[in-house]
Amino acid sequence: MTDLNIKRYIAWRSAQELQAGVVNLGIGIPTLVADYLPRGLVTIHSENGILGVGPSPVSGEEDADLVNAGKAPVTILPHSSFFDSSLSFAMMRGGHIDATVIGALQVAENGDIASWAIPGKDVLGVGGAMDLVVGAKRVIVATTHLTPKGEAKILSRCTYPLTAKKRVDTIITEYAVFKIRQGKLYLVEKVEEISFDELKKITEASYKIAEDFKSVVRESAIDNLKGEILN
Amino acid sequence: MTDLNIKRYIAWRSAQELQAGVVNLGIGIPTLVADYLPRGLVTIHSENGILGVGPSPVSGEEDADLVNAGKAPVTILPHSSFFDSSLSFAMMRGGHIDATVIGALQVAENGDIASWAIPGKDVLGVGGAMDLVVGAKRVIVATTHLTPKGEAKILSRCTYPLTAKKRVDTIITEYAVFKIRQGKLYLVEKVEEISFDELKKITEASYKIAEDFKSVVRESAIDNLKGEILN
Amino acid sequence: MKEGEIKTSVEFLTAEAAVSRIPDKSRMMVGGFGRTGTPEHLLQAVIDNTEIDGLTIISNNINETSNLHHLFMQGRIRKAIGSYYTTSKEVVKAYREGHMDIELIPQGTLSEALRLGGSGIPAFYTPTSAGTELAKDKESRVFNGREYVLEKSLTAEIALIKAHKADKAGNLIYRKSARNFNPLMAMAADLTIVEVEEIVELGELDPEEIITPFIFVDIVVERGKDND
Amino acid sequence: MKEGEIKTSVEFLTAEAAVSRIPDKSRMMVGGFGRTGTPEHLLQAVIDNTEIDGLTIISNNINETSNLHHLFMQGRIRKAIGSYYTTSKEVVKAYREGHMDIELIPQGTLSEALRLGGSGIPAFYTPTSAGTELAKDKESRVFNGREYVLEKSLTAEIALIKAHKADKAGNLIYRKSARNFNPLMAMAADLTIVEVEEIVELGELDPEEIITPFIFVDIVVERGKDND
Numbered sequence: 001m002t003d004l005n006i007k008r009y010i011a012w013r014s015a016q017e018l019q020a021g022v023v024n025l026g027i028g029i030p031t032l033v034a035d036y037l038p039r040g041l042v043t044i045h046s047e048n049g050i051l052g053v054g055p056s057p058v059s060g061e062e063d064a065d066l067v068n069a070g071k072a073p074v075t076i077l078p079h080s081s082f083f084d085s086s087l088s089f090a091m092m093r094g095g096h097i098d099a100t101v102i103g104a105l106q107v108a109e110n111g112d113i114a115s116w117a118i119p120g121k122d123v124l125g126v127g128g129a130m131d132l133v134v135g136a137k138r139v140i141v142a143t144t145h146l147t148p149k150g151e152a153k154i155l156s157r158c159t160y161p162l163t164a165k166k167r168v169d170t171i172i173t174e175y176a177v178f179k180i181r182q183g184k185l186y187l188v189e190k191v192e193e194i195s196f197d198e199l200k201k202i203t204e205a206s207y208k209i210a211e212d213f214k215s216v217v218r219e220s221a222i223d224n225l226k227g228e229i230l231n
Numbered sequence: 232m233t234d235l236n237i238k239r240y241i242a243w244r245s246a247q248e249l250q251a252g253v254v255n256l257g258i259g260i261p262t263l264v265a266d267y268l269p270r271g272l273v274t275i276h277s278e279n280g281i282l283g284v285g286p287s288p289v290s291g292e293e294d295a296d297l298v299n300a301g302k303a304p305v306t307i308l309p310h311s312s313f314f315d316s317s318l319s320f321a322m323m324r325g326g327h328i329d330a331t332v333i334g335a336l337q338v339a340e341n342g343d344i345a346s347w348a349i350p351g352k353d354v355l356g357v358g359g360a361m362d363l364v365v366g367a368k369r370v371i372v373a374t375t376h377l378t379p380k381g382e383a384k385i386l387s388r389c390t391y392p393l394t395a396k397k398r399v400d401t402i403i404t405e406y407a408v409f410k411i412r413q414g415k416l417y418l419v420e421k422v423e424e425i426s427f428d429e430l431k432k433i434t435e436a437s438y439k440i441a442e443d444f445k446s447v448v449r450e451s452a453i454d455n456l457k458g459e460i461l462n
Numbered sequence: 463m464k465e466g467e468i469k470t471s472v473e474f475l476t477a478e479a480a481v482s483r484i485p486d487k488s489r490m491m492v493g494g495f496g497r498t499g500t501p502e503h504l505l506q507a508v509i510d511n512t513e514i515d516g517l518t519i520i521s522n523n524i525n526e527t528s529n530l531h532h533l534f535m536q537g538r539i540r541k542a543i544g545s546y547y548t549t550s551k552e553v554v555k556a557y558r559e560g561h562m563d564i565e566l567i568p569q570g571t572l573s574e575a576l577r578l579g580g581s582g583i584p585a586f587y588t589p590t591s592a593g594t595e596l597a598k599d600k601e602s603r604v605f606n607g608r609e610y611v612l613e614k615s616l617t618a619e620i621a622l623i624k625a626h627k628a629d630k631a632g633n634l635i636y637r638k639s640a641r642n643f644n645p646l647m648a649m650a651a652d653l654t655i656v657e658v659e660e661i662v663e664l665g666e667l668d669p670e671e672i673i674t675p676f677i678f679v680d681i682v683v684e685r686g687k688d689n690d
Numbered sequence: 691m692k693e694g695e696i697k698t699s700v701e702f703l704t705a706e707a708a709v710s711r712i713p714d715k716s717r718m719m720v721g722g723f724g725r726t727g728t729p730e731h732l733l734q735a736v737i738d739n740t741e742i743d744g745l746t747i748i749s750n751n752i753n754e755t756s757n758l759h760h761l762f763m764q765g766r767i768r769k770a771i772g773s774y775y776t777t778s779k780e781v782v783k784a785y786r787e788g789h790m791d792i793e794l795i796p797q798g799t800l801s802e803a804l805r806l807g808g809s810g811i812p813a814f815y816t817p818t819s820a821g822t823e824l825a826k827d828k829e830s831r832v833f834n835g836r837e838y839v840l841e842k843s844l845t846a847e848i849a850l851i852k853a854h855k856a857d858k859a860g861n862l863i864y865r866k867s868a869r870n871f872n873p874l875m876a877m878a879a880d881l882t883i884v885e886v887e888e889i890v891e892l893g894e895l896d897p898e899e900i901i902t903p904f905i906f907v908d909i910v911v912e913r914g915k916d917n918d
Contacts, residue, residue, distance in 0.1 A: 021471060022677050040468045043677075047797065048723045049867050051675045064726060065868040071724040078664035079468050079631035081672035082866055084873045084901075085723070085750075086581075086805040089798030090649060093582030093818060096677045117823070122782045124792065125751070125774035126824065131798030134817045135582055165821040252699055253905050271696045274905075278569065279495045280639050282903045295498060296640040302496040309892035310696050310859035312900035313638055315645045315673075316495070316522075317577040317809075320570030321877060324590060324810030327905045348595070353554045355564060356523070356546030357596065362570030365589045366810055396593040574811065583802065584833040586814040605812040605842075614833075635898065670863065671899050 006144065006174045009222050012036045014101045014142040014172050021098030022051070022091075024132055027070050029142045030101040043079070045097055047128040049088045052080030069128065089128070092135040100136035102129065104143050104168075106158040109185035109205035111168040113141065114160035126163075133164040145173035145202055152204035154178065154185075174218070175199055178207060186210035191218035237375065237405045240453050243267045245332045245373040245403050252329030253282070253322075255363055258301050260373045261332040267456075274310070276328055278359040280319045283311030300359065320359070323366040331367035333360065335374050335399075337389040340416035340436035342399040344372065345391035357394075364395040376404035376433055383435035385409065385416075405449070406430055409438060417441035422449035468664060472632030473681045477507035480655045480681045484508065484620050487516040487540075491576070491616075491647040493623035497525045499640035501624040501657040503685045505529035508622070509536070516540050520576075520618055522569060522643055526550050534562070543616070545569040566596060571613050573646055579615035580649025580678070588613055621651030625674065628658045628684075629667045632676030641673065648678040655681045696892060700860030701909045705735035708883045708909045712736065712848050715744040715768075719804070719844075719875040721851035725753045727868035729852040729885040731913045733757035736850070737764070744768050748804075748846055750797060750871055754778045762790070771844070773797040794824060799841050801874055807843035808877025808906070816841055849879030853902065856886045856912075857895045860904030869901065876906040883909040 007029050014029075015036035024045045025033050034044060034055075044053040046068045053068055054075035062073035091097055106114040113133060117123045133139050143153055154171060171178040176199055177189035185207040190199060192215050238260050245260075246267035255276045256264050265275060265286075275284040277299045284299055285306035293304035322328055337345040344364060348354045364370050374384055385402060402409040407430060408420035416438040421430060423446050481504060484490065494500030506529050508514055517533070518541040524530050526549060533539060534553060541563040547553045556562040567575070568590045578586055587610035591597045601612040623644040626637035634656060636644060648654045661684050709732060712718065722728030734757050736742055745761070746769040752758050754777060761767060762781060769791040775781045784790040795803070796818045806814055815838035819825045829840040851872040854865035862884060864872060876882045889912050 020469075040466070043468075043470060045677070046867070048726070049870050051677055052669075063866065065866040067724065067726050067867055069723075071726070076669060076866075077468060079470065079629065079633065079676065081633055081669045081675040082864075082869055083672075083675065085797070085801035085870050086874050087675075089801050090577075090581035091675075091677055093798050093802075093816065094580050094649060095582060096580075096649075122779075122786065123776050124782045124785060124794065125776035126794055126796050127774045128797040130796040130818045130822065130824070134820070135798075161823040162821060251697075271694070274696075274698060276905070277639070279498070280642050282905055283897075294638065296638040298496065298498050298639055302498070307638075307897060308696060310698065310857065310861060310904065312861055312897045312903040313636075313641055314900075314903065316569070316573035316642050317646050318903075320573050321805075321809035322903075322905055324570050324574075324588065325808050325877060326810060327808075327877075353551075353558065354548050355554045355557060355566065356548035357566055357568050358546045359569040361568040361590045361594065361596070365592070366570075392595040393593060574809065578814065581802065583814050583816055584836075584838055586806065586811050588811055608812075610812055637898075668899075670865075671896075 005222055007032060008225055009218060010142050010144070010172055010174055012221065012225055013177065014140055017140055017170060018042050018099055024092065024097050024100045024136065026100065026102035026129070028103040030103060031070060033101050033142065045091060047088050047092065047132070049083050049085060050076065050080060052077045054080070089131050092128070092131045095135055095137060097136045099138040099140055100132045101140045101142050102132065104141045104153065106153050106155055106160050107141050107168055107171055108155050108158045109207065110183050111166040111180040112158050113163045113168050114158040115163045117161045119160065129163050133167045138169045139167050140170045140172060141168050142172050145175050152202060155204045156206060179210065184208065188213055190215055192216065193218050236453055239263060239456060240449060241373050241375070241403055241405055243452065243456055244408065245371055248371055248401060249273050249330055255323065255328050255331045255367065257331065257333035257360070259334040261334060262301065264332050264373065276322060278319050278323065278363070280314050280316060281307065281311060283308045285311070320362050323359070323362045326366055326368060328367045330369040330371055331363045332371045332373050333363065335372045335384065337384050337386055337391050338372050338399055338402055339386050339389045340438065341414050342397040342411040343389050344394045344399050345389040346394045348392040350391065360394050364398045369400045370398050371401045371403060372399050373403050376406050383433060386435045387437060410441065415439065419444055421446055423447065424449050468631060470631045470676050472676050472679050474661065475681050475683060477504055477657070477683045480504065480683050481507040481511050481514065483653060483681070484514050486514060488620050489518040489520065489618040491618045491621040491651055492519055492521040492530055493642065493644035493647050495522050495639070495642040497528050499624050499642050499644055500525065500528050500530065501622045502529050503657045504622045504655060504683060505533060509533055514538065518543065520544065520616055522572065523547060524550055524553050541565070543567065545572050568596065573643060575613055575616040576643065576646035576650045579617040580646065583615055585612055585614050587611065616650060618651045619653060621647040621654045623647050623654065623656045625656050625658045627660045627662050627667065628656065628682045629662050630664050632679040632682055633667055633672045634658070634674035634679060635667055635671060636673055645674045648674045653680050654678060655683065657683050657685055659685055696859060698859045698904050700904050700907050702889065703909050703911060705732055705885070705911045708732065708911050709735040709739050709742065711881060711909070712742050714742060716848050717746040717748070717846040719846045719849040719879055720747055720749040720758055721870065721872035721875050723750055723867070723870040725756050727852050727870050727872055728753065728756050728758065729850045730757050731885045732850045732883060732911060733761060737761055742766065746771065748772065748844055750800065751775060752778055752781050769793070771795065773800050796824065801871060803841055803844040804871065804874035804878045807845040808874065811843055813840055813842050815839065844878060846879045847881060849875040849882045851875050851882065851884045853884050853886045855888045855890055855895065856884065856910045857890050858892050860907040860910055861895055861900045862886070862902035862907060863895055863899060864901055873902045876902045881908050882906060883911065885911050885913055887913055
């Protein structure tokens with residue numbers, strides 16, 4: 001499976017969690033989630049002051065005054081509105097955003113998340129991540145299961161500086177879906193392409209199998225995505 | 232001198248303090264100040280969400296959605312804007328309003344003001360008075376020198392519940408103008424229709440004669456106002 | 463749903479159906495300053511639904527000519543939080559005789575407490591009322607040599623507000639000084655019910671001009687479109 | 691002044707004349723998110739006026755393609771307060787080597803600190819950053835069982851902002867997502883200088899649509915109308 005297919009699978013699987021309402025999508029894999037959202041039912045919020053972010057503009061029709069939080073040109077929709085950063089973060093912090101899908105460096109089994117700084121690395125920015133995570137009604141982490149170096153990201157305890165404590169609701173990787181329920185980590189979905197033992201090996205956190213656990217075939221999901229991916 | 236002429240003189244004298252900028256006018260005598268402001272140079276702010284309050288509408292053209300803080304119908308001007316109560320009070324509390332002219336029940340020689348409650352009386356409201364007084368760059372109290380019962384209003388210390396501490400800058404009555412400078416009360420203007428001794432008798436507060444003190448003839452000012460008053 | 467159609471979670475109901483969602487003993491915000499911008503149509507529906515009782519009302523005032531005053535006269539308001547009640551002799555009397563509790567807060571503190579309540583900020587320091595009777599039971603603190611009072615932000619189960627127009631997504635615009643507390647209350651309540659004069663098609667409201675984005679709105683009621 | 695004319699305290703100047711009002715070692719807010727809504731024309735005038743030095747800049751970020759970055763590269767910024775500097779290697783390097791001080795605050799805390807700074811509210815409690823490294827030197831407090839951090843509001847001597855249009859009173863409207871921090875900074879500075887694309891006659895801006903009333907504006911500069 002290519003890297004892009006892995007990312008697209010994670011994004012598609014995250015989109016399955018979002019069938020209506022307002023969502024804020026982070027940078028990276030979460031940005032791809034937009035491609036799989038049910039059109040017209042999910043509205044995208046961008047923290048730089050847009051409710052109702054539309055698709056990328058066709059080439060030549062970019063507007064320097066109309067960008068998303070990743071600074072990429074976007075368009076708007078018939079129900080969109082513009083506002084200042086204060087109202088935008090009021091939407092986030094005030095609990096008005098139904099869900100956010102964000103990336104993470106580490107997630108802990110109690111729902112802690114670290115997503116903005118790596119000790120010793122030249123990272124000097126937090127942006128809107130902390131507000132998003134403390135405020136959204138549901139925090140969905142969409143991430144590859146391991147770091148590029150093969151280190152575990154789902155841990156018993158985060159070792160990197162935290163973005164927020166105990167705010168993650170769902171973790172979606174290319175292998176599994178976890179949920180944090182009453183402060184404990186549950187495996188709710190696993191792809192058949194990996195065994196329980198293998199999953200355990202690459203997941204440092206302790207988790208239980210959820211009562212509503214199910215197994216899915218990733219390849220068939222990806223096959224169904226192919227058409228969309230190639231569009 | 233009639234009561235109305237007294238009130239109009241106080242209002243006119245208050246307007247002389249306001250030659251440019253943004254002003255918020257309280258209820259009562261302060262409302263009359265609008266008639267004497269230099270047109271086009273002073274903008275009136277109304278705390279219910281208008282910057283740029285215009286004159287009263289002609290009869291039959293009242294709009295129930297366009298009222299001032301006294302709930303009276305008003306009009307707008309070519310530079311007016313509407314906003315919510317939060318932004319309106321941000322203008323006040325944030326120090327953006329150049330001056331306010333308000334009434335008072337009592338003013339103390341240190342600049343304390345009491346304007347919203349009389350012990351034992353059925354007063355159950357504070358409205359925007361406290362925000363106005365803490366926020367405006369200049370607080371001008373426009374009031375009759377004595378209560379209708381003949382009691383002193385300019386006191387060594389307020390006995391009624393305070394609106395704010397040490398915020399009054401100028402006190403304007405039908406007899407005198409006082410300024411509070413470095414926490415002390417100074418007489419800066421007296422009408423020739425009253426003697427220094429008489430003024431002292433009706434002013435419970437201690438005050439000094441300011442270096443820039445001047446004496447004025449009230450009747451001639453009122454005579455000049457007559458045309459306007461009768462308009 | 464048709465191709466290209468947009469559907470938000472905002473519901474479009476009659477006033478009667480909308481107010482049936484208000485639980486008994488609710489904490490309820492009511493927009494308006496004087497009578498300007500007050501949701502009279504929704505308040506009439508509350509009056510008509512006698513199951514709604516024991517309300518705590520957060521509103522700037524209780525105007526004598528408003529349906530809110532009728533609701534009060536029916537004894538259905540047990541507490542009021544606002545800035546100005548002097549104009550109603552009946553409200554003052556009810557307070558003095560202990561029939562209704564009143565919490566008086568300065569108008570600017572009220573407006574900021576609403577906006578911050580809707581913004582996830584639970585408390586803030588304001589210079590307003592420092593050193594006065596209204597602050598006597600409140601914490602105070604000095605910043606840069608000036609005294610400030612700690613005020614708690616306001617939230618509620620319900621907000622009844624009035625806007626000029628809504629589009630079919632639930633975005634709102636207001637009219638002139640009828641805006642006042644309405645957009646702030648929309649943000650601060652769990653369930654925001656808005657009365658509008660007109661519902662317009664998507665795209666008819668300029669995205670630069672929308673004051674309350676639909677994210678703060680739950681139910682829209684069009685005035686005069688009920689069978690009443 | 692002609693009969694019926696309206697004059698506010700807002701001045702209309704060239705960029706050069708406007709920035710000459712900026713004192714050395716100022717605390718200065720600069721609007722924009724990335725490059726969108728950044729007052730590039732005013733920043734160019736600051737670059738050209740070499741007497742302005744030792745600045746403390748409050749801005750969300752220092753975009754590598756912005757004149758704000760040029761100003762930084764000239765060593766004229768001694769401190770930056772904002773939310774995101776990772777994208778500029780040079781800024782990160784200057785910070786690590788101690789050439790520039792940086793105060794990192796979450797973007798939502800920044801935006802609310804600006805708005806409240808302009809509103810006379812000196813401090814507020816936010817849930818954002820509670821329990822994280824960014825809050826380690828800050829006071830925290832529990833309200834209703836949740837931890838909140840005490841944040842100080844932000845004010846400054848100067849704000850350089852960008853708007854779409856100003857009318858001749860100084861009222862402002864913005865364009866699309868270029869609004870961002872600009873209206874908030876306009877409120878929070880002693881001297882607010884705004885760069886606009888166009889100055890229009892009084893009455894051309896709808897009073898319902900004005901985002902920044904002139905009361906928050908001191909100087910308006912029209913882009914491209916200078917002799918430069």
